[in-house]
Amino acid sequence: MAQSKAVPNRGYGRWTPFWFLAPAVSALLLVGIYPTIFALVTSFRQYNITRPRDGYPFIGFSNYASVLTDGTFWTSLGTTAQFYLTVLPVQIVLGLSIALLLHKPGLGLLKSLARVTLVVPLATTYAVVGLIGRLIFNRDFGVANQFLDTIGIGGFDWLGSTSGAFAAIAIMDIWQWTPFCALFFLAGLSMVPGEIEEAARLETSSKLAMLRYVQLPYLLPSLTALLILRSADVLKLFDMVFVMTRGGPGSATDLISIYIQRVGFRVFDLGMASAQAILLLILTIVISRLYIRVLYRENY
Amino acid sequence: MRLSSGTFLHALGLTAVVVFSLFPFFWMVSASFKSQTDILASPPVWFFMPTLDNYRAIFAESQVVGAVVNSLIVATATTLLSVLLGTPAAYALARFEFRGKSDLWFWFISNRMLSPIVLALPIYLLALQLRLLDTHLVLILVYLTFNLPIVVWICTDQFKSIPPDIEQAARLDGADQFTIFRKIYLPLGAPGIAVSAIFSFIFSWNELLYALVLTRRAVQTAPVAATNFMSGYELPWGKIMATGTIIVLPVTIFALIVSRHMVRGLTMGATK
Numbered sequence: 001m002a003q004s005k006a007v008p009n010r011g012y013g014r015w016t017p018f019w020f021l022a023p024a025v026s027a028l029l030l031v032g033i034y035p036t037i038f039a040l041v042t043s044f045r046q047y048n049i050t051r052p053r054d055g056y057p058f059i060g061f062s063n064y065a066s067v068l069t070d071g072t073f074w075t076s077l078g079t080t081a082q083f084y085l086t087v088l089p090v091q092i093v094l095g096l097s098i099a100l101l102l103h104k105p106g107l108g109l110l111k112s113l114a115r116v117t118l119v120v121p122l123a124t125t126y127a128v129v130g131l132i133g134r135l136i137f138n139r140d141f142g143v144a145n146q147f148l149d150t151i152g153i154g155g156f157d158w159l160g161s162t163s164g165a166f167a168a169i170a171i172m173d174i175w176q177w178t179p180f181c182a183l184f185f186l187a188g189l190s191m192v193p194g195e196i197e198e199a200a201r202l203e204t205s206s207k208l209a210m211l212r213y214v215q216l217p218y219l220l221p222s223l224t225a226l227l228i229l230r231s232a233d234v235l236k237l238f239d240m241v242f243v244m245t246r247g248g249p250g251s252a253t254d255l256i257s258i259y260i261q262r263v264g265f266r267v268f269d270l271g272m273a274s275a276q277a278i279l280l281l282i283l284t285i286v287i288s289r290l291y292i293r294v295l296y297r298e299n300y
Numbered sequence: 301m302r303l304s305s306g307t308f309l310h311a312l313g314l315t316a317v318v319v320f321s322l323f324p325f326f327w328m329v330s331a332s333f334k335s336q337t338d339i340l341a342s343p344p345v346w347f348f349m350p351t352l353d354n355y356r357a358i359f360a361e362s363q364v365v366g367a368v369v370n371s372l373i374v375a376t377a378t379t380l381l382s383v384l385l386g387t388p389a390a391y392a393l394a395r396f397e398f399r400g401k402s403d404l405w406f407w408f409i410s411n412r413m414l415s416p417i418v419l420a421l422p423i424y425l426l427a428l429q430l431r432l433l434d435t436h437l438v439l440i441l442v443y444l445t446f447n448l449p450i451v452v453w454i455c456t457d458q459f460k461s462i463p464p465d466i467e468q469a470a471r472l473d474g475a476d477q478f479t480i481f482r483k484i485y486l487p488l489g490a491p492g493i494a495v496s497a498i499f500s501f502i503f504s505w506n507e508l509l510y511a512l513v514l515t516r517r518a519v520q521t522a523p524v525a526a527t528n529f530m531s532g533y534e535l536p537w538g539k540i541m542a543t544g545t546i547i548v549l550p551v552t553i554f555a556l557i558v559s560r561h562m563v564r565g566l567t568m569g570a571t572k
Contacts, residue, residue: 016477017396021404024389024448027381031441032411035422042422049425101313114314117321119562123555124325125506127523128544132324134530135331135339135537143327146343175324183563229567232413239508243527257417257509264421265513277418284418288410 036281039274047271056271063275073276075251076259083166083255084234087173092226094174095181096219100211102182103189115186118179126176130243133172134159137244144168162252165245169253172240177233181226188222189215221294228291232284256280325548331541339537354538364543367525371547373436374521375504378443382500383493385444386451391481393452394459395467408449416509419445424513434516442510447500450565454499457564458492459485498558499565502551522547 043063045056067073098118102111124132137144137158145155158164192215200214238257241247247254247262260280264273331339333350358364393401423442424433432438462485470480486493511521520528526547529540558565 012396012477017392017398020388020392020396020477020481023385024452025404027385027441027444028407028411028448031423032419032445035419035426038422038426039418042425049428097313098317101310101317104310106307107310107314110311110314114317114321116556116559117318119555119559120321120325120552122562122566123502123506123548123552125508125523125544125547125551127506127508127527128328128548129324131526131530131540131544132328135541136324136327141340141342141344143344149343172324175320179321180563180566184567187563225567229413236413236415238415238417239506239523242508242512243530257415260417261420261509261513264417265424270421270425273421277421280415281418284413284415285410288406288413291413292406292409 039277039281042271043274043278045271047274048269050268059271063271064279066272067275067279072251072254072259076254076256079251079254080234080237080256083170083173083237084231086166086170087177087234088227088230090170090174091178091181091230092223094178096185098178098182099185099189102186115183118182121176121179124176126239127243129172129176130240133168133240133244137164137168159245160249162249165249165252169241169244172244173237176240177230181230184222184226185219188219191218224294225291228287228294232287232291235280235284235287325552328541328544328548331537332545334538334541336536336538354542357536358539358542358546363520364522364525364546367520367522368546370436370519371505371522374439374443374519375501377436378440378447378504379497379500381440382444382447382451383497386448386496387455387486387489387493388481389448390452390455391459391485393456395464408452411445411449414445416446416507420510420513423510427514433514434518436519438514439511439519439521442514443500443504443507446503450499450503451493451496454496454561454564455489455492458489462488495558495561495565498554499561502554505547505551 044058044060045063046054046059047056048054098114102115121129136142139145139155139157139160142158144158148154148156156164158168197210197214200210204210235256237255238261241253241255241258242261245253247258257280260273260276263269263276267273330346332354333352334345334348335351335353338345338348392398393404419442423438427433427438466484466488467480470484475483506523507521508523508527511524512527515521515524522543526540526543529536529543555562
């Protein structure tokens with residue numbers, strides 16, 4: 001890990017760390033923990049703000065029971081998993097190829113240029129990625145169909161069809177996050193000691209053997225971290241999909257965050273939406289634990 | 301030097317990477333200079349007479365300009381606040397030993413992973429009760445949930461790289477802990493603080509879900525304004541793409557400045 005062992009620091013009072021931490025921690029308590037507790041309480045209530053006359057009575061676990069027996073909830077979790085399993089292999093293969101291209105010696109200037117341009121997709125406002133996606137995948141005047149035309153496949157109603165819409169959001173996600181995987185792998189590759197790589201180059205000319213026996217051991221930690229991080233990101237994914245499809249057509253692109261947002265802010269069943277949010281939170285905590293386990297193995 | 305086939309393929313691959321990364325961005329910018337007729341042309345046109353009409357139109361309307369100003373206010377304020385609150389915490393994490401340190405770490409990392417929808421629901425209800433909906437303040441505070449962790453994380457790393465001897469020397473001269481933090485760590489850690497501030501600005505500027513849920517007309521941010529164009533029968537594509545360009549351009553420039561730290565910023569510490 002990057003961090004050096006903390007130097008034993010004597011000569012500060014027992015309460016000194018507290019005073020330095022207090023501002024940040026109290027801010028996070030205010031905007032993070034307090035709302036979470038509020039959501040937890042709300043998840044045990046019947047809470048529909050379009051019907052204030054009903055009041056907000058406590059109804060025990062029935063929101064959770066409704067969520068867990070709600071087919072749509074499971075479908076949207078399934079769609080989210082399917083999305084993860086669709087985009088991730090592509091991002092890993094493309095990302096690793098790009099990283100190897102950038103790691104290969106020679107062509108310094110072009111390499112720097114390619115490396116810098118990788119940052120552009122990552123910085124693009126997620127909502128704007130959705131807007132661009134709607135233009136590119138437009139049925140009548142989109143450039144995606146123009147491209148298909150030139151290779152002899154007829155026009156395709158991307159955003160109007162179930163598989164088309166799913167493919168379109170997957171492609172935009174692959175565009176935005178492949179650079180992340182590439183830069184991540186590149187950092188892993190740069191950990192391979194130069195002498196070892198040189199020695200291996202003299203032994204074998206096979207790129208594949210090089211990757212498998214020399215570079216892969218250094219890439220595995222990156223890969224694990226990447227699998228976990230991307231799963232959290234897909235559970236968070238909202239902006240781009242909301243702008244491009246709003247979860248449709250039908251429920252083709254109804255990812256979990258989109259679904260919860262709809263239950264909360266279109267149907268206004270905040271009790272039910274809170275129960276869903278708490279379940280999502282539990283899932284996130286499990287993922288974070290896993291990430292820490294992988295990342296800070298030596299430290300904790 | 302003779303151009304070998306290997307070098308040629310390498311160059312071809314790298315060029316493909318550049319084209320892949322820039323194409324959607326290029327397509328947006330090019331559409332922002334097209335007239336509506338050129339945009340609706342089927343098949344799409346690649347060469348056309350550029351026009352500034354779309355930009356003129358959005359600068360003439362107050363909506364987009366107002367939204368950009370709102371985004372600027374919110375992103376700047378939340379960034380300043382994150383640095384103000386986050387740097388002392390980072391100092392404590394870098395230099396002190398105390399109970400619960402690893403729990404605190406875990407908490408910061410979980411916040412990086414958390415879907416905004418989890419907090420958006422209760423914060424909406426709380427803001428409704430406190431009459432804070434559609435104010436800059438509510439967004440500035442809510443964005444701390446993802447900005448504070450990033451500032452704390454990057455700055456902790458930066459502060460750890462400052463040699464502790466300097467601190468010991470200052471302590472022998474009778475400096476108290478807060479003076480050491482202010483006179484030694486803040487100036488020496490400035491590069492890391494700047495990087496974390498830029499990240500915090502980028503994340504706040506790009507955020508949509510909270511802004512969508514917590515604001516109405518008055519404090520509409522730029523991404524919300526852009527998505528609001530997406531209704532009605534014939535969409536004003538040129539104006540939408542011009543707005544998109546105006547939103548993306550400043551953060552892209554910022555991102556290029558911190559491009560070397562991009563992975564660090566997005567992973568909370570998986571790499572150096």
